[in-house]
Amino acid sequence: MSQKYDEIIKFIIIGDSGTGKSCLLQSFLDGVFHEEQTQTIGVEFGAKVVALSGKRIKLQVWDTAGQERYRSVTRSYYRGAVGVMLVYDTSKLATFESIPTWLEEAKRLITQDVAFILVGNKSDVRSESKVSTNEAAAFAHENNLMFLETSAKTGTNVEEAFMQLGKRAIQMLKGPQGANPPVNAKSNDALVLGGDGSVLVMDDDTERRGKKVCSC
Numbered sequence: 333m334s335q336k337y338d339e340i341i342k343f344i345i346i347g348d349s350g351t352g353k354s355c356l357l358q359s360f361l362d363g364v365f366h367e368e369q370t371q372t373i374g375v376e377f378g379a380k381v382v383a384l385s386g387k388r389i390k391l392q393v394w395d396t397a398g399q400e401r402y403r404s405v406t407r408s409y410y411r412g413a414v415g416v417m418l419v420y421d422t423s424k425l426a427t428f429e430s431i432p433t434w435l436e437e438a439k440r441l442i443t444q445d446v447a448f449i450l451v452g453n454k455s456d457v458r459s460e461s462k463v464s465t466n467e468a469a470a471f472a473h474e475n476n477l478m479f480l481e482t483s484a485k486t487g488t489n490v491e492e493a494f495m496q497l498g499k500r501a502i503q504m505l506k507g508p509q510g511a512n513p514p515v516n517a518k519s520n521d522a523l524v525l526g527g528d529g530s531v532l533v534m535d536d537d538t539e540r541r542g543k544k545v546c547s548c
């Protein structure tokens with residue numbers, strides 16, 4: 333079923349395998365955490381219509397669907413993205429140390445303006461080797477990224493992370509003087525507008541694909 337919306341924008345989620353990317357997407361879409369997710373429930377991407385800047389914005393969020401395990405996230409995955417969620421696991425330092433590489437890769441492959449949010453997921457996990465919040469915040473500040481710690485398990489800050497990224501992306505698309513607004517997509521599910529003006533063609537069947545991507 334397609335919901336009515338004014339504009340549609342593409343987000344992508346990147347970061348090391350096991351950081352909770354698929355769970356974050358699932359939690360955002362459904363508002364629940366699937367601890368024992370079966371192999372068929374995961375999605376490669378999902379969409380949700382949200383109210384932002386007085387408009388109904390369809391956030392179409394792409395999940396790497398396991399490609400990230402082999403560091404083989406394709407160029408087409410990045411194409412047209414106006415928002416990037418960079419995810420690390422707050423209880424695993426190595427996943428935070430990978431963030432600069434993911435950021436460079438995204439900047440290299442996305443040629444248009446794009447908004448970034450750094451997300452430290454699994455904030456519910458108590459760990460002695462927890463990634464320092466201050467250090468992550470400092471990295472985010474230096475690199476002009478927004479930053480939030482989330483838990484896909486409890487739902488803490490999940491909605492906020494997507495909404496903040498949405499707000500920043502919309503502001504960016506509109507430009508400082510409201511110039512360069514995204515073309516209205518009306519209620520046509522077949523178009524995804526990229527920040528570079530590219531149009532990706534979708535059909536309703538691809539709206540939510542049932543492949544194994546989340547083991548949460």
Ligand SMILES: Nc1nc2c(ncn2[C@@H]2O[C@H](COP(=O)(O)OP(=O)(O)O)[C@@H](O)[C@H]2O)c(=O)[nH]1
Nearest residue numbers: 349350351352353354355454483484485547548
């Ligand atoms: N405690 C906790 N576990 C999580 C959270 N998010 C994901 N997980 C678990 O982390 C594992 C990897 O999650 P998944 O979404 O498949 O990671 P992905 O490889 O980045 O897509 C699964 O076992 C999840 O149950 C979270 O916020 N808290």
Ligand SMILES: [Mg+2]
Nearest residue numbers: 354398545546
């Ligand atoms: Mg996944």
